[in-house]
Amino acid sequence: MTRDEPDTRPSEARRRLLDTAIRIFYAEGIHSVGVDRIIAEAKVTRATFYRHFPSKDDLILAYLREVHRMERGMVDAAITANPSPAESLLAVAGAIADRITSPVFRGCAFLNAAAEYPDTDHPVHQEIIAHREWFLDTITALMVQVHEETADSAARHFVMLRDGAMAAGCLFDPALVSETFLRGVEGLLRVNTERQSAGSAR
Incomplete structure (x- = not known):
């Protein structure tokens, strides 16, 4: 990839957030799982979460x-x-x-x-x-x-x-x-x- 080409690869942080959500939402339900837990288990910052997902x-x-x-x-x-x-x-x-x-x-x-x-x-x-x-x-x-x-x-x-x-x-x-x-x-x-x-x- 050259300097002028955009990096279109999926964000690793977004992938971790989504993988965590898939695992926990499916196992425990959606309403029972808060954003704070997703953030903690995905090991990302709150700012990173909201950059990828503006809301739950x-x-x-x-x-x-x-x-x-x-x-x-x-x-x-x-x-x-x-x-x-x-x-x-x-x-x-x-x-x-x-x-x-x-x-x-x-x-x-x-x-x-x-x-x-x-x-x-x-x-x-x-x-x-x-x-x-x-x-x-x-x-x-x-x-x-x-x-x-x-x-x-x-x-x-x-x-x-x-x-x-x-x-x-x-x-x-x-x-x-x-x-x-x-x-x-x-x-x-x-x-x-x-x-x-x-x-x-x-």
């Missing part, structure tokens, strides 16, 4: 956007690695099941945040809705390729199975919850694949 809400939005980026990467990888839409959907479900059985699993970051930010006009709530719309749209696009006529309802069914598994995974045996979730997705896909086959045979 800005940090929360960055946290949710980073979680979205990670989840989108997981979903995109599952789709890319599997040639058929049904296999892609099973791979997405498998990745979700793996997360539920992780030792650090504390539920869905977005559902957790929604419980803390119920005001639909709040930017945090709107960020949550944007993430969920992306996920539903992604699943719907795959379901269209399985059976177009029932794609919308099947995609909503998939998302509800996922939401239920994310909640149950914090309360019951994660391995059993994951297995039940996968069986539910397999059954959903089997029904819609059979509908597609029956329609093609006519």
Whole structure:
């Protein structure tokens, strides 16, 4: 990099702040964690914090956007690695099941945040809705390729199975919850694949 070129590398301090927020917000909740604790655990000054995040809400939005980026990467990888839409959907479900059985699993970051930010006009709530719309749209696009006529309802069914598994995974045996979730997705896909086959045979 020459003297005249701007340094566009992410700030190390910002990365530490965001990594700290991701870890603590997810494990303990958002409202219960103050800015002072984030600053202390990230080992930055207060001035550095506010230079990168003018308010706690800005940090929360960055946290949710980073979680979205990670989840989108997981979903995109599952789709890319599997040639058929049904296999892609099973791979997405498998990745979700793996997360539920992780030792650090504390539920869905977005559902957790929604419980803390119920005001639909709040930017945090709107960020949550944007993430969920992306996920539903992604699943719907795959379901269209399985059976177009029932794609919308099947995609909503998939998302509800996922939401239920994310909640149950914090309360019951994660391995059993994951297995039940996968069986539910397999059954959903089997029904819609059979509908597609029956329609093609006519």
